Amino acid sequence: MAKQTIVKSDAKYKIINSAEQLMIARGIGGTSLADIASFANFSKGTLYYYYPSKEKLILDIADLHIKRLTDMLYFWVRSINKEWDAGNAIKQLIIAFTENEDALKLHIMLNCEAVSGNEPLRAKLNAAYREWEVLLDVGFLKLPVCARLRSAPNLFLTMLGGLCVDVLIGMEPDAGQAAAYAVE
Numbered sequence: 391m392a393k394q395t396i397v398k399s400d401a402k403y404k405i406i407n408s409a410e411q412l413m414i415a416r417g418i419g420g421t422s423l424a425d426i427a428s429f430a431n432f433s434k435g436t437l438y439y440y441y442p443s444k445e446k447l448i449l450d451i452a453d454l455h456i457k458r459l460t461d462m463l464y465f466w467v468r469s470i471n472k473e474w475d476a477g478n479a480i481k482q483l484i485i486a487f488t489e490n491e492d493a494l495k496l497h498i499m500l501n502c503e504a505v506s507g508n509e510p511l512r513a514k515l516n517a518a519y520r521e522w523e524v525l526l527d528v529g530f531l532k533l534p535v536c537a538r539l540r541s542a543p544n545l546f547l548t549m550l551g552g553l554c555v556d557v558l559i560g561m562e563p564d565a566g567q568a569a570a571y572a573v574e
Contacts, residue, residue, distance in 0.1 A: 402440050404430050406454060409447055414495045418448065418503050445508065452500050452511055456518040458493070462486055463525040467532070476533040481569035483529075487550050488565065494554045501551075522547060 408430035412421040423444055427437040441447040466483050488494065504512040526543035549568065556563040 401432070401436070402450070405432065405437060405440055405447070406451055410451055410454075410492075410496060413451070413499060414492050418499050423447070445510070448500075448503060448508065449510060449514065451496070452514050455493070455496055455500060456514070459487075459497075460518065460521060460525070463522055463529075467525055467529040470529055470532040472532060474533060477566075477569045479529075479533050481565045484550065484553060484565040484568055488553055488557045488563070491557065494558055497554060498558065519544070519547060 405426060409421065409426045412425055412429055416425075423437055423441065424434055426447070427434045430437070441450075463483075466479075466486065470479060500511065501515065504515050523543040526546055530543065553563050553565075553568060
């Protein structure tokens with residue numbers, strides 16, 4: 391029984407990984423379940439066994455993406471030392487969020503999908519943003535940061551979102567400058 395669970399888990403992971411790669415390259419709308427099945431070397435029937443709808447697959451992709459970002463924030467919060475300079479700590483967080491362009495593309499695409507009417511995805515992302523705000527607040531409390539950040543972690547998340555877009559369109563934002571603005 392355990393072996394079947396591992397095989398099923400491996401198959402779902404392969405489907406999710408293949409779907410992520412295709413969606414990053416083609417967009418969510420430009421990627422069909424048939425494309426994913428072909429890319430993952432599965433029959434359409436096998437893919438439909440695990441994911442009878444693209445919406446379910448998108449939600450599982452979002453779960454994995456949210457977990458990655460949440461884990462990154464937890465790591466950042468746990469690693470903060472009270473002697474850290476707030477600007478450098480914020481700069482490291484900005485760099486961590488903006489260094490993987492594929493993750494940025496996926497993040498923007500998932501947000502666009504949510505805004506385009508995918509209500510279950512919208513609810514999932516809203517819950518994640520609320521958790522991220524709490525994590526940021528905990529991190530900011532550990533740093534000698536200005537009241538602006540402590541009172542509005544949602545504004546910091548908005549700034550991060552804008553920096554993600556800047557990276558994707560080739561603006562090459564300066565993480566140090568953004569961090570300095572955030573803590574001034």
